[in-house]
Amino acid sequence: MGRPKSYSRDAVVEKAMSVFWQNGYKATSVSDIVRETGLNTASMYKEFGDKEGLFSEALHHYRDHIIGPRYRILIDNPNMSGVEMFLRNVFLGAAKKEYKGCLMMNHLAQKNVIGPDAVKQVGAFCAEIESLVETALFNAQSDGEIGPEKDVAQLASFIVFCVHGTVLYGRHDEKKHMIPKFYDMIMQELRS
Amino acid sequence: MGRPKSYSRDAVVEKAMSVFWQNGYKATSVSDIVRETGLNTASMYKEFGDKEGLFSEALHHYRDHIIGPRYRILIDNPNMSGVEMFLRNVFLGAAKKEYKGCLMMNHLAQKNVIGPDAVKQVGAFCAEIESLVETALFNAQSDGEIGPEKDVAQLASFIVFCVHGTVLYGRHDEKKHMIPKFYDMIMQELRS
DNA sequence: GTTTTTTTAAAATAAATGTTTTAAAACGTT
DNA sequence: AACGTTTTAAAACATTTATTTTAAAAAAAC
Numbered sequence: 057m058g059r060p061k062s063y064s065r066d067a068v069v070e071k072a073m074s075v076f077w078q079n080g081y082k083a084t085s086v087s088d089i090v091r092e093t094g095l096n097t098a099s100m101y102k103e104f105g106d107k108e109g110l111f112s113e114a115l116h117h118y119r120d121h122i123i124g125p126r127y128r129i130l131i132d133n134p135n136m137s138g139v140e141m142f143l144r145n146v147f148l149g150a151a152k153k154e155y156k157g158c159l160m161m162n163h164l165a166q167k168n169v170i171g172p173d174a175v176k177q178v179g180a181f182c183a184e185i186e187s188l189v190e191t192a193l194f195n196a197q198s199d200g201e202i203g204p205e206k207d208v209a210q211l212a213s214f215i216v217f218c219v220h221g222t223v224l225y226g227r228h229d230e231k232k233h234m235i236p237k238f239y240d241m242i243m244q245e246l247r248s
Numbered sequence: 249m250g251r252p253k254s255y256s257r258d259a260v261v262e263k264a265m266s267v268f269w270q271n272g273y274k275a276t277s278v279s280d281i282v283r284e285t286g287l288n289t290a291s292m293y294k295e296f297g298d299k300e301g302l303f304s305e306a307l308h309h310y311r312d313h314i315i316g317p318r319y320r321i322l323i324d325n326p327n328m329s330g331v332e333m334f335l336r337n338v339f340l341g342a343a344k345k346e347y348k349g350c351l352m353m354n355h356l357a358q359k360n361v362i363g364p365d366a367v368k369q370v371g372a373f374c375a376e377i378e379s380l381v382e383t384a385l386f387n388a389q390s391d392g393e394i395g396p397e398k399d400v401a402q403l404a405s406f407i408v409f410c411v412h413g414t415v416l417y418g419r420h421d422e423k424k425h426m427i428p429k430f431y432d433m434i435m436q437e438l439r440s
Numbered sequence: 441g442t443t444t445t446t447t448t449a450a451a452a453t454a455a456a457t458g459t460t461t462t463a464a465a466a467c468g469t470t
Numbered sequence: 471a472a473c474g475t476t477t478t479a480a481a482a483c484a485t486t487t488a489t490t491t492t493a494a495a496a497a498a499a500c
Contacts, residue, residue: 057499061446080274082275097449
C-alpha cells in the first residue's frame with residue numbers, strides 16, 4: 057500500500073522537540089525543522105497538519121519521555137519517600153541536561169505566540185504536576201511525616217516552582233553548586 | 249532647524265523595552281513596536297538604525313532604569329548590609345513587577361536569535377552584576393561578617409542565580425509565598 | 441508489468457516581516 | 471513669505487516564513 061516513509065515519526069518528533077526547546081516556538085521556523093530533522097516539508101504537513109501540530113506533538117513527547125519519567129516515581133510513591141526520591145532525582149539529573157529549562161514552562165509566558173491548543177496543553181501539564189506533588193504531600197501529612205499545620209497546597213506549588221522554575225530552568229548550568237542547596241532547603245522546609 | 253520630533257526617544261525606548269520584555273526579541277515585530285509606541289516606521293529606522301539597534305537601547309534602558317537602581321544599593325554599600333538591603337529590596341519588589349523574568353536573562357539562551365551586539369551586552373551585564381555581589385561579599389568577609397572559609401565567588405553566583413533565575417524570573421507570581429523563603433535561605437546560608 | 445498508493449523534491453503561493461524610498465507636511469530661521 | 475531641514479505618512483521593496491501544489495519517484499498489490 058504505497059511507498060513507505062523514509063523517516064521515523066518518533067525520531068522527527070524528538071528532534072523537533074529539541075529544536076523548539078532550544079529556540080522557542082516562534083524563533084523556530086519550519087525551515088529550521090526540516091533542515092534539522094531531514095523531513096520533507098510536504099511530509100511534515102501531511103503528518104502533523106501544521107507547525108503548531110508538530111509543536112503539540114513535541115510537547116507530548118516532552119511530557120511522556122522527558123518530564124513524565126521524572127514524575128513516575130511520584131506516581132508510584134505518592135508519599136514522603138516519593139517526594140524525596142523525586143527531588144533527589146531531579147536535582148541531581150539537572151546537571152546533565154542538554155537543553156535549558158522546562159519546555160512547557162519556557163512557553164508559559166508566550167500565550168500569544170503559541171497556538172490555543174498548545175496553551176491548553178501547557179496549562180493542563182502545570183495543573184497535573186502540581187496535583188501530583190500535592191497528593192504525595194497530603195499522604196505524607198496523613199502519615200504524620202510532615203506537620204499537620206503545614207499548608208500542603210502552598211508547599212506543593214513552592215516545590216513545583218523550585219523544580220521547574222529554578223532547577224530545570226538552570227540556564228546557569230555551570231553553577232551546579234546551588235543544586236544540593238535547593239534540595240536541602242526544600243527537605244528542611246518539609247521537615248521543619 | 250527642521251521639524252521637531254513628535255515623539256520622545258525615552259518614551260519610545262521604554263515602551264519598546266516593555267514589548268521586548270513581554271514577548272521576547274524574535275516574537276516582537278517592528279510592526280508591534282510601531283503600533284505600541286506610536287512611532288513612525290521611518291523614524292524608528294532613522295533613530296535606531298534597525299530592530300536590533302532598538303533592542304540594544306531597550307537593554308540599556310533596562311539596565312539603567314529597571315535593574316540598575318536595584319544594584320545601586322550594592323554599589324553604594326559594597327558590604328554585608330548592602331547585600332542584605334539589596335536582597336530585601338529585590339525579594340519584596342518582585343511581587344509587584346509587571347513583566348516576568350529578567351529581560352537580559354530571558355535572552356541569555358537566545359544567542360542565535362538576538363544579534364551579536366546584544367549577546368555581548370547581555371554577557372557584560374551578567375559579569376557586571378556577579379562582580380558587584382562578589383565584591384560586597386568579599387568585603388563582608390574582610391569585615392568578619394561571613395566566615396573566612398566561605399567560597400565567596402560561589403556564593404555570589406548562587407545569589408545572582410536565585411535573584412535573577414528565580415525571583416525576578418517569577419513567572420508564577422501568584423505564588424508569592426516563596427519569596428521570603430528564598431530571602432531567609434540566602435541570609436541563613438551567608439550567616440551559617 | 442501494470443496499477444495503485446503514498447512519499448518526495450522542488451517550485452509556487454501567500455502572508456508576515458524587516459527595511460527603504462518618495463513626496464508631502466511641519467517647523468525654525470532668515 | 472520663502473528657504474532649509476527634518477519628520478512623517480504611505481507606498482514600495484526584499485526577505486523570510488508558513489503553507490500548498492505539481493509532478494516525478496518509489497514501493498506494495500494485483
